[in-house]
Amino acid sequence: MALLLVLAACAGSDTTETTEAEPTGTTAAEAPATTASPATTAAAEPFRVALIYPGTAEDLSWSNAWYDGAQAAVAANPAIALETVDLINDVDAAVAQGAAFAAEGYDFIFIAHGGLVDAAIQLAEQFPDTPVCLAPHQPESTDGQAANLCWVEIDQHHANFFTGVIAGLATETNQIAAVNGFEFPALTRQPETFYLGARCVNPDITFSQEYINSWVDTGLAKAATQALIAGGADIVMGATDSAVLGVIEGAAEAGAWAIPSYFDSYEIAPETVLTTAVHGLQFAGQDVIERAFRGELEPLITYNAVNNPGLSAAPLYANESALTADQLAIFQGIEQQVRNGEIVIPDETTGDITVGSVGSG
Incomplete structure (x- = not known):
């Protein structure tokens, strides 16, 4: 049905870096809390975030965008400290890195790699007191998943x-x-x-x-x-x-x-x-980290062309x-x-028509 709506409407028309920064006064909109404990702003210790991605912070592509979003969160919230890990592209490496951060007491593990879903699940189960999020991914259901696990779905394909x-x-x-x-x-x-x-x-x-x-x-x-x-x-x-x-x-x-x-x-x-x-990754990256800082993560956070203005053609x-x-x-x-929702672009895995397999477009 979604594909028909589209066509019908168209026919009519591995290094690490630690960062703390000064505040800039910009925060994202708040959302209901479900998965994390709120940060104690009066605490002397910073809220430590580990961001893991497949490229580098200066690759002018996917990883660069997530890094910029994370840096924006740091800039807007001086109590947040960020460490990043480059070039992580397999489950074992992601689990090893994430486990090291969690064992050290990091407050939030964020994996920006849609191919590492199993790593996020393993880490959340191994470290139930540490919030773990992965982007992008949308499960069929969040029922039964670890309480500290969250998925971030960005409808990049928009x-x-x-x-x-x-x-x-x-x-x-x-x-x-x-x-x-x-x-x-x-x-x-x-x-x-x-x-x-x-x-x-x-x-x-x-x-x-x-x-x-x-x-x-x-x-x-x-x-x-x-x-x-x-x-x-x-x-x-x-x-x-x-x-x-x-x-x-x-x-x-x-x-x-x-x-x-x-x-x-x-x-x-x-x-x-x-x-x-x-793909509006900067917007989403900042928002997810600030949600984690405020203790307001949800099992599934979704961004699309309706609620993320950064999803665009340049x-x-x-x-x-x-x-x-x-x-x-x-x-x-x-x-x-x-x-405005008049054209509905199909999802990759859910719905009667999907665009997550080769040739589906």
Whole structure:
């Protein structure tokens, strides 16, 4: 049903770093408490947060965005101390790192890696007094899960849908493509809804994609991008971490457009980056950490294009001529329909129609 609503509406329209900072006075909205004990603001000890992610704090992609959100929480709340761990990409490594932090008495373990669900579950069960959250993930049910475990679902693919609309309007070959990290629902939904967004405005569009099974291998990403462009694609979306630099390089050398994800990447290559699928990770990262600090975590916290303004297609900047005024108006109309709920984008795992498997878009 959700897919039909989309199309019907479219037819009508491993290093660590510890940080403490000065306050800036910005906090996120409060929410009902269910899973954590509130921090004692009068305590001499800081509220210690461990953030674990697959890339690095300066990769201009997924991990960078989460790091920036966490830094915003630190800046707004001087009692919060942050430590980060880079390049964690398997369950055993995540459990080892998280267990070390929990044993040391850290107040909150936050894993920003949708492929490490089992690690979050193990840590929550092993350390029942330590809140553990993982993003992104949406379970079928939170019934029976550990009381200190929370999931953070970010409907990232809403941003990919927006950029797909732009790609469907801007393509000159009617062929678009994607270079992706690993195949699992929270990732797969991104290229699939990129394609869905393009179909929304261009019924003649064709789509191809390649999974490189890496977050950081720029050479693999570049080679995949070059092959997709050789096959006719003139716009390539990247759904991976720092490996996206290979997507941008491959597109630049071929004179094609690149659409990175997670972190506004225009400044990397202004003549190549058409837009970016910005997933609102900074907003979510700050909000989740501040919820944990206030003791107001929930079993499932959800962000989408309705309640997270950071979920967006980045501005076209100097590349605005890639769309005509009429095409820009079409995009803006569709974006508004998504944000007000008129267009419902399918979820990756729940609902009658889902976009979490390859080919589902």
